[in-house]
Amino acid sequence: MSIRIRFSLEPKKKIFSGIVWNCQNAERMTKNLVKEMGYQCYRMDGFLLVQLCPEGYIWFQWKKQKLQGESQTNIAGPGFHAAVIDFLEQLAGKERLKLKVEDRTGYFIRRDFLAMRQKYFYQWFSDLMDLVSGWKESGEYLFCWPAVYYIPERQEGKLITHIRSFSYKELKGMANSGMSVAFARDFFVWNEVEKDAWFYRNSAMVLLNQFCCFMPSDRSEQDREVNETIIDLLEKALTMDRRIPFPKKEYLEVCGLHHHAPMDIEDAVSFHEENAIGCRKHLVYRKIGNMSFGIPGNFLYDDGDPGIMDHYFDGILYGGHDYYIYAAVFEGRQAEFKSQWFEQGKVEETVDFNMGEARVRTAFYEPEEIKGETIYAMSAQVLYKEQRMNINIISRKPGEKEWALSLIKNIKITE
Template sequence: MNVGFCVSMTPRRLLCFAGKFNLPKIVSRMEALAAQRGCGIKRREEDIAVHFCPEGDLVFHPDEEAQMLKGSADSSIAGPGFHAAAADFCNALAGEARLAAVYEPGDPYCERGDFEALRRAVFLPFLEELLTTIEIEGGRRSEAICFAWPDDWYMLANAPENHWYCPTGLFPCSVKALFDREPMAFLQDFFIWPNREKDTVYLRNLAMSDAWTRCAFHAGDPLCKEICRSLEKVAKEDPLLPFPRKLYLELCGIVGRTPVVPEEIPEDTRFESVGFRKFPLLAPIGNWEILIPGGFRREEQKDGAIRLVEPDRCIAASSAVCQVSPDEEEEFRTRMLGRRMSQHPDKVFMENVLLGPDCRAELFRVNDWEHPFLLECRKIEPGGNLLSIMFNFKTRSEYEWGLDILKTAHCRDAVEEV
């Protein structure tokens, strides 16, 4: 379930002549428009993404064979402000690159630029349908439901029953009652960019989303100070907007910042506590996942490996699926686990650990003053699923910490969303 738009762009006809689809020129115009609007742009193998805000990407798929540029925007979390900004970008690109833009019918903003109709005729019905579906689904299952959650993000390990979560918060499945009382107020609070401009509501909601999804809530995370500064700006520019005081004071305490927001500003009391990363999380590594403390920072490596970092320790992991028939499983297990994993002059072997028939770990001392201990591990599951994982840490006493995380590693099931 989502809300957004799709657009197809083709060269305009000049009298009876078809225009030319000049992709380099189109991309050049696209990059210039992105720079003018303060948007990031990323060229990938098969598409080009223009980044407007967190959870707000306008993605273009060039098709030179069909002489067409296709675009799509998912506004399910970013909201109507992003939706309108993305449509404006498409229209500007069409004008500068001499393209004809055709949108799917039924969108009041794409068709006639009516932003208020977009919110009332598209986004309010979307929220009502979403919350109704979640309320029904919440009564059928005990585990938490996730919505608009990227596949490569961590998952909540112990989400409370009868709740659902998304990049803007953790909500009870019964939250539709709140929407029914004040639908437009709910829209304002739920979406990151609910209004036409990036106003104080946008700044507050963006800070809240960052606190929910990205903030590690420890002094070494610079995002703590960034969120504090953003919230202080919101309070100064719009003292009537409900303010997440509890979150603000918590972050000020973490970074040793003196609170400056006046007490008389109304309080945003929607959430008792904010922050998914305060708690253990399931981190995806290819088709595997491991249970880790929420404070780890995730870094994608060029070789496709995942690096998870804390101030005094880090985890580097990669996964693979090897083509192994059922008859070859035992031989595969022996080949992967039956011999030393690493023999390098810079690694001093200390200890070997076999954690059952499908898992092996080796402890080394390495020439690294920051992380002098290395636990190198492999784990396999049926079907040729292989996980390679290395734990780097400061003291040998954390050896058990690495083994405990390794024991949680398993091939993950498909995530069920609404």
């Protein structure tokens, strides 16, 4: 069961300091405090999303002349829970707003952080460990993974979370020890009231596990920003406390990718070698309609491409691959192959096959010279019920037919 804070904000008086109380001004006030406190905010699907730490978000929405919202706090941790209350109170005090909070932990009223953490967060974590340690290895392999994000590839013998992968052996050890709360600081991003060394290390761990492509910073601004932030967080953690388990291997790898001279970490405590960090070192899956498709985790999404197809790529200097995909849905009738889709070049070979209930057609084209470079392309369509998935894969070196075909074969029915 999740732990949440729900709240609403509105002026204390009808006369509101000469400022009109509306959606625009309420959002402006919130953004001002976000900037002042060094947090980040985004707009998403009609909400203003304020991020206090990795996995720690507050959702704001203008509704019924109030600024309302909620925050799920059990993943980011008890320190984040306290920080949400602090942010809301600062916003209310600064702007003379009336704040109403629903907080079943009682922290908003009693301000007993240790009692709140023990009774609610540590109990929730202990119950979670008891639950997942009994899962079968052939079943579900994700827990506490962001619902709207990509789906990582299964890792043998491990369960994947927001912060890293845990082996079944490790999880069973936590559950059977009766001391699972001792492991909570490895799981919660923000476990204490203050931002201690564990906070900075765990913040870096989330970025390493979910966002880092383990690619050179020179490839893109996204790579540069993620790599740089990871290094800054890990070095801050190590400066504060050299006794905490430290991801030495990943730190040195990212330093190399960022052309950064690493700190001396010889005396730092290493993570156990079984610990797996970095979902984007493997395939990742994204969903379109009733199917999902797998692509290499180091591919970037081209959000500047205005075409109807989603475009993923690794960069000309870093592999030279492009993956284009979109889906068409035909309500009330079965999807069919479209012959024109396979006329994008001189066909060298076509392959038809079935993947369970899905039907697949692929076409490989003869190499083509375009703007001074040789392009090796293939097209594919995958049909399942009313949906047709349309795919183009481009390579810039020969001998990658099987690689391209394997990506098509990784498409899965998800309904």
